[in-house]
Amino acid sequence: MKVEDRTIEQIFIYDTTLRDGAQAEGIHFSVGDKIRIARKLDEFGISYIEGGWPSSNPKDSQFFWEAQKIPWRTAKVVAFGSTCRPEVEEPAKDAQLAALLEAATPAVAIFGKSSLSHVREVLRTTPERNLQMIASSIAYLKSHQREVIYDAEHFFDGYKEEPAYALETLRVAAEAGADWIVLCDTNGGSLPTEVGRVTREVAKVIRVPLGIHTHNDGELAVANALAAVEAGATQIQGTINGYGERTGNCNLISVIANLQLKMGKKVIDPERLATLRELSLFVDEVANQRPNPRAPFVGSCAFAHKGGTHVNALRKLLRSYEHINPEAVGNRRRILVGELSGRANIAWKAKELGLEMEDRSPKTKRILEEIKRLEARGYEFEAAEASLELLMRRVLGNYQPFFRLLEYHVSIRSLPVRAYEVCEATVKIEVQGKRRYTVAEGDGPVHALDNALRAALQEAYPQIERIRLTDYKVRIVDPSRGTEASIRVLVESSDGTARWTTVAASTNIVEASWLALVDSIEFYLLRSGGSREMDPEKARD
Known part of the structure; x- marks a missing residue:
């Protein structure tokens, strides 16, 4: 596959979330998770999806078996491995290369060593044998009609050590038939100026299409990838949301947006770009990761x-x-x-x-x-727009509360000998012209108050049964004041469709919790008209 066969504006995205991303601390994918993510990436328009290393574990082998049953729309599924081992006489006898072929993917990716120090100290072989391993492994895979992507591991570090040898590893890969040669900043320590300069020098002597694989150890993975594209690379490898070993890989979310919106490159269909945030959140959800609110382009704080x-x-x-x-x-x-x-x-x-x-x-x-x-006093309205709306309406004078508090009381009975503790709350309110007095128990003072208030309102507003407290956060605003410090309480609630957040602050945690709970119920009743279900489009989180 020659450079002239490709349009220079086209950049091919190679996703390695399912392999390199899964090497991140705290990231674990089941086979089902990997299939779901791969389908989403294919729907989005990713060119290559690296599914894993089939010889490394049964889960990856199972993924490739399942992947064979799926009619992929845009993506080529890729099996990942390495060159043959130094002690193996010929690639046909190497078990992990055989596993790559058994994965039955249209494309395979193998990595080889570009750094002399790695060749001598890690592989414990000679520079000449390393070149043989690269060439013979690629030729063997090509003889089985696979598209071969060669990842030149530690290339930039190897180029700094010995440029001639690093380039020689690329030459033998190209001569053996590699369809792509990918320059890897495996340690993530290069600078954009270095990546751009070296990639240009490589492009002068290597006529195979170039790719770039960067890690984020210097927080420059995206910048380094873009520098490589400016120098001639037409494939970018990375992961969704930047998952990866150590500090992570190149974040494809940021790369895709920058390439298409800032650099004028063709990456995916423009209408699919509008689903970039959706893709980011989807992968976070499957990976059981909390989305980064400050993520560029797609984070909730980005705009x-x-x-x-x-x-x-x-x-x-x-x-x-x-x-x-x-x-x-x-x-x-x-x-x-x-x-x-x-x-x-x-x-x-x-x-x-x-x-x-x-x-x-x-x-x-x-x-x-x-x-x-x-x-x-300790309030914070940025994350509590329900309380903000109530505040604005109260100041404007066009808001009538749904009930009026007369009195509440909380008590705690503890019997350590019997390992018994119970909280009891009493609430007196006036609602729809009637006084209501209720008593309820709970696992703690806030739970007891919530139960008592709901009981008092149930007859007038039966729809409050739908409200569920989904999150409860407490923060000491000024710890230096000790027990006199103000305490901020954030309450997130949901009716199963919409969700909303309220806030209150006080030196008394029970009072702060009560005020936040009251705001939550008031907001729900306001949005539901006091009698209807809340419109989810109007809910504020």
Whole structure:
């Protein structure tokens, strides 16, 4: 496969999430997980999907067996391995090369050594034998009609040690018939200037299409990959969300967005780019990883604006503080409100909530002052937009609470001898003109209060039975004050369809929890009209 057969604008994405990504600490994929991710990558438009190393474990072998049954739309599934071992006389007798062929994939990837120190100290063989291993292994795989991708492991480090030998390993790979030669920054310690310079030098003497494989040990994996593309590489290897050994691999999410939106390269169909965030979240979910909110392009913070000056400028010119349109990668713009906000933030957020408000309105000023007052006490509204909406409506004066608290009480009975402890809460409220008094027990004071409040409201608002507390976070705002420190409580709730978060702060953890619970129920009743199910499109998380 020659360079002239390819359009220079086309960049081929090689995904190794299922192999290199699975080597990350805390990442574990079942065979089913790997099939689900591979299908998603194929749907997205990835060119190559590396499924694993078939000779290394039964799970990878099973994956390739299952992969043979799937009609892949865009991707070529790749089996990964290495050159034959030094002590094996010929590739046909090497068990792991045989396993690559048994995987029955259209393409195979093998790595070989480019660094003389690795050849001598790791492989414990001669430079000449290493060259024979590279050439014979590639020729053997090519003789079985496989597309062969040769990964030149530790290439940049090897080039720094002995450029002539590192280039010789590439020459023998090319002469043996490799379809791709991939330059690997295996230790992740190279700089973009180095990667770009060396890749250009390689491109002058190697006529096989080049790829780049970078690791993120210097937090430069994406930059190094893009530098290689500028120098002539047309394949990028990496993982979704940058999973990988040590600090990770090149993050394909960022690479794809940069290539297509910033560098004008053809990577995938433009309409598929709008599902980039969806792909990122999907892989995080399957891998049981919490999404990185600050991930470039796709993180929830990527287009979140907090500073008042920034928001004011955005209202006039979106590109003033956004490098791309968020929707291009499936993300959305978020306007945050907090102590650093200006009136523009309040007006923008009010519009999102369907509230009419002008920047210069006295009510806008009062809302901003109230937010700053509460945040000085420990509140934080960025992650609790349900409480923010209630605050804004209360200041605007167009909000009537669904019930009025008269009194609540919490007690704890502990009998250490019997290993027995129970919390009891009493709640007195006025709802729909009637006074309600309820008593309930719970596993803790917050649970008991929640049960008592629900019991008091059940007759008037039976739909609150749907509400479930899905997360409860407590943070000490100023630990240096000891037991007098303010405590912030965040409560996340859901009715099974929508979810929303509320916040409160107090020096009393029970009071903070109570206020956050009340906001949660009030918000649900507000959004459901007091009688209907909540519209999930209107829920704020």
